[in-house]
Amino acid sequence: xxxxxRRIVVPAGVQRWLRPIxxxxxxxxPLGRTILGFGLLAWIxxxxxxxxxxxxxxxxxxxxxxxxxxxxxxxxxxxxFVSFEPQRVVAGEAVAGxxxxxxxxxxxxxxxxxxxPVGGEMVVFDVPSLTASGVVDDVFVVHADKRGVIPIGPATxxxxxxxGLLHREVPSSKAYELIVHPRTVALEPFGSGLLRDxxxxxxxxxxxxxLAFHALRxxxxxxxxxxxxxxxxxxxxxxxxxxxxxxxxSTLCVIVDGRTSxxxxxxxxxxxxEVAGSLSVRACKDQLSSTLLASTCKAEGSRPQVLLDALARxxxxxxxxxxxxxxxxxxxxxxxxxxxxxxSGSAVTPKELQRAASRFPLDVTTLVVRVAPTxxxxxxxxxxxxxxxxxKVEDLRGLLMSELSV
Numbered sequence: 453x454x455x456x457x458r459r460i461v462v463p464a465g466v467q468r469w470l471r472p473i474x475x476x477x478x479x480x481x482p483l484g485r486t487i488l489g490f491g492l493l494a495w496i497x498x499x500x501x502x503x504x505x506x507x508x509x510x511x512x513x514x515x516x517x518x519x520x521x522x523x524x525x526x527x528x529x530x531x532x533f534v535s536f537e538p539q540r541v542v543a544g545e546a547v548a549g550x551x552x553x554x555x556x557x558x559x560x561x562x563x564x565x566x567x568x569p570v571g572g573e574m575v576v577f578d579v580p581s582l583t584a585s586g587v588v589d590d591v592f593v594v595h596a597d598k599r600g601v602i603p604i605g606p607a608t609x610x611x612x613x614x615x616g617l618l619h620r621e622v623p624s625s626k627a628y629e630l631i632v633h634p635r636t637v638a639l640e641p642f643g644s645g646l647l648r649d650x651x652x653x654x655x656x657x658x659x660x661x662x663l664a665f666h667a668l669r670x671x672x673x674x675x676x677x678x679x680x681x682x683x684x685x686x687x688x689x690x691x692x693x694x695x696x697x698x699x700x701x702s703t704l705c706v707i708v709d710g711r712t713s714x715x716x717x718x719x720x721x722x723x724x725x726e727v728a729g730s731l732s733v734r735a736c737k738d739q740l741s742s743t744l745l746a747s748t749c750k751a752e753g754s755r756p757q758v759l760l761d762a763l764a765r766x767x768x769x770x771x772x773x774x775x776x777x778x779x780x781x782x783x784x785x786x787x788x789x790x791x792x793x794x795x796s797g798s799a800v801t802p803k804e805l806q807r808a809a810s811r812f813p814l815d816v817t818t819l820v821v822r823v824a825p826t827x828x829x830x831x832x833x834x835x836x837x838x839x840x841x842x843x844k845v846e847d848l849r850g851l852l853m854s855e856l857s858v
Contacts, residue, residue, distance in 0.1 A: 479524060479618050479619055479620045480617070480618060480619075481612075481616055481617060481618065481619050483615070483616050483617055484517070484520070484616075484617035484618055487513050487516060487517065487617055488513070488517060490509075490513055491509070491510045491512075491513030491514055491517070492510075494506040494507070494509045494510040494513065495507065495510035498510060516615060516617060517617060519613065520613035520615060520617040520618045521618065522613075523562065523611060523612065523613040523614075523618065524611050524612065524613065524618045524619075524620040526562070528561070528564055528609040528610075528611050528620070528622045528624070529555060529556045529557035529561060530553050530554065530555060530556070530561065530564060530566070530579065530582075530609040530622075530624050531553070531554045531556050531624055531625075532551055532552070532553050532554075532566055532568075532607035532609070532624040532625040533551070533552040533554070533625065534549065534550070534551055534568065534604065534605050534607055534625050534628060535549060535550050535552075536548065536549030536550070536594065536604070536628070536630065539628075539629075539630060539631065540630075540631045540632075540633060540757065540760075540761075541596050541630065541631075541632055541633070542596075542632070542633050542634075542635055542636075543596060543597065543598055543599045543632050543633065543634055543635050544596070544597065544635065545596055546593055546594065546595050546596065547593070547594045547596060547630060548591060548592075548593055548594075549591065549592050549593070549594060549604070550589055550590070550591050550592075551566065551568060551577055551589060551590050551591075551592065551607060552587060552588075552589040553566055553577070553579050553582075553587065553588050553589070553624075554582075554585065554586070554587050555582035555583065555584060555585060555586045555587075556585075557584060558584050559584060560581055560582065560583050560584065560586075561579075561581055561582045561586075562581060562611065563578070563579065563580055563581050564579045564609055564610060564611045565577065565578055565579065565609075565610040565611075565612070566579055566607055566608065566609055566610070566624070567607070567608045567610055567621075568592065568604070568605060568607045568608075569603065569604070569605065569606075570592065570594055570602065570604050571594070571602045571603065571604075575592045577590045579609075594630055596630065596632040598632065598722070599632050599633065599634040599635075599722060599725055599763070599764055600632050600764060600765075600767075601629050601630070601631055601632065601764055601765055602629070602630040602632060603627060603628070603629055604627070604628040604629065604630055605625050605626060605627040605628050606623050606624070606625045606626055606627045607623075607624055607625040608621045608622065608623055608624065609621070609622045609623075609624045631761055631764045631765075632764055633729065633760040633761075633763065633764050634722065634725040634726045634728075634729045634760070634763050634764070635726050635729070635845070636726060636729045636730040636733050637726070637730045637845055637846055637848055637849055638730075638734075638849065639730055639731070639733075639734040639848065639849050639852060640734075640849065640852070640853055641734070641737075641738055642704075642734065642735070642738055642740075642791075668681055668684055668692040668693065668694060668695065669692065669693060669695050670690060670691070670692060670693075671685075671690070671691030671692065671693050672693075675693050676693075679693045679694045680692070680693050680694075681693065681694055702740050702741075702790045702791065703740065703741045703742065703743065703788050703789055703790050703791070704731065704732070704735040704740055704741075704742045704743070704789075704790075704791050704793070705742070705743045705744075705745075705782060705789040705791070705792045705793065706728045706731050706732060706742065706743070706744050706745070706746075706793045706795065707745045707746075707775065707778050707779060707782060707792070707793070707794050707795070708724050708725060708727075708728045708744075708745065708746040708747065708763075708766065708795045708796075709724070709772075709775045709778070709794070709795065709796035709797065709800065710746065710747025710748065710766060710767070710768055710769055710772045711768070711769070711770070711772045711773075711774070711775070712768045712769065712770050713770070713799060714775070714796050714797045714799050714800045715768070715796075715797030715798070715799055715823075716797060716798050716799050717825075718768065719825070720797040720798060720823045720824075720825065721768055721797065723823045723825070723842070723844065723845050724795045724796065724797065724821075724823050725746065725763045725766060726845040727795050727821055727823070727842065727845055727848055728744060728746060728763055728793075728795055729759070729760055729763050730845065730848060731793060732744055732756065732759040732760070732763075733756045733759075733760070735754075736754050736755065736756045736759070739754065740754065741753065741754050742754065742759055743782065743789065744759045744762055744763070745778060745781075745782055746762055746763050746766035747766040747767055747768065747769060747772060748766070748767075748769065748772065749762040749763070749765050749766045750762065774804075774808070775794060775796055775800070775804070775805065775808045776804070776807060776808040776811055778808075779792070779794070779808050779809070779811040779812060780811050783811065783812065783813070789812065789813070789816050790815075790816060790817065791816065791817045791818075791819070792809070792812045792816050792817070792818045792819070793818070793819045793820075793821060794808055794809055794818070794819070794820045794821065794837075795821045795823070796820075796821075796822055796823070797822070797823050797824075798822065798823060798824040798825070798826070798827070800822065802820075802822065802832070802839050805820045805822060805837075805839065806820065806836075806837060806839070809836060809837035810836060810837075812836075818836055818837035819837055819838060819840065820837045820838070820839045820840065821840045821842055821848075822839060822840065822841050822842065823842050824841050824842065824843065825843050825844065826843075827841050827843060828841070828843060829841060829842055829843045829844070829847035829850075829851060830851075831851055831854060840852075
């Protein structure tokens, strides 16, 4: 027979009575539970054995608990406001923040402590006794050493007794995020293959309606008469219509391989993120639209902040498919790409990267960047996509100038 787990439903009235008990149990520290247990055992043993010493010890434990309750019996009425500026920084910078604590009670508050989680650390502020509506503020500094997202808060008001028997926490602010963008290097404006004009980049596909004029041809039934070139038709004695090249806005697509197995060291992935960030920022300055896929994070547009935010949240993962499948996914989702860039680590072979680059349509100019700190930065021609072997992100500008000038 199947085992059916029955859920026990506690009546609302019972839950209302149990809530204070759960709250009381939650504020007792391990030391407090030890003192309470010792006092209870000493009281029982003293009563049974008639030892006055144990009864005195039990009384002392009870007095300690009663005194501790006086410090935490009231709920802290403190409200914390956390602010820091700017909310987005580049890796390696520091941010100064402020914590402002206000006493919302109509009475003077007891001294308390405010704990503020910042990343993996805990910043502690000592709050003195405040008058009604009293305010005190303090500052903290966040060192954004690496790319990523640093959670800040929520701040918690903490009230405890001097001995440490009871510890009461009350959340008093909301949570925030400090977004740390990858470092970027300044690049020269993109040259051929990424035009910065209003009409876009002309392709080899012919069209009957566009901006890039190609030639005149004979009129065919169904052609739009708006495109009949009357002067040439009069000279030739037959109807001639204009034919055009299809044009499209230049779009940069950057795919950063997010597989853990693609990088010999996690620092290679950081360099890959810096490469993608540098290319995306340059494309935005050139007023080009960009599509960015970094690990599981995807962003589109022409605003650097949106693209860099996605790079800040990108992380290595074992479950990400091969880079070849990632290119196929971007193309299948309908991304209009005129220039595709693949960025991966040294653990991926150039042959695999070239095969992945071949997944882009034939009319897309492609480039492969392989982050390899142990190798010398160089350009290696190969098939449709030149291979840039990059030792450090500072070498990217020189390699791209050499490639785009060809």
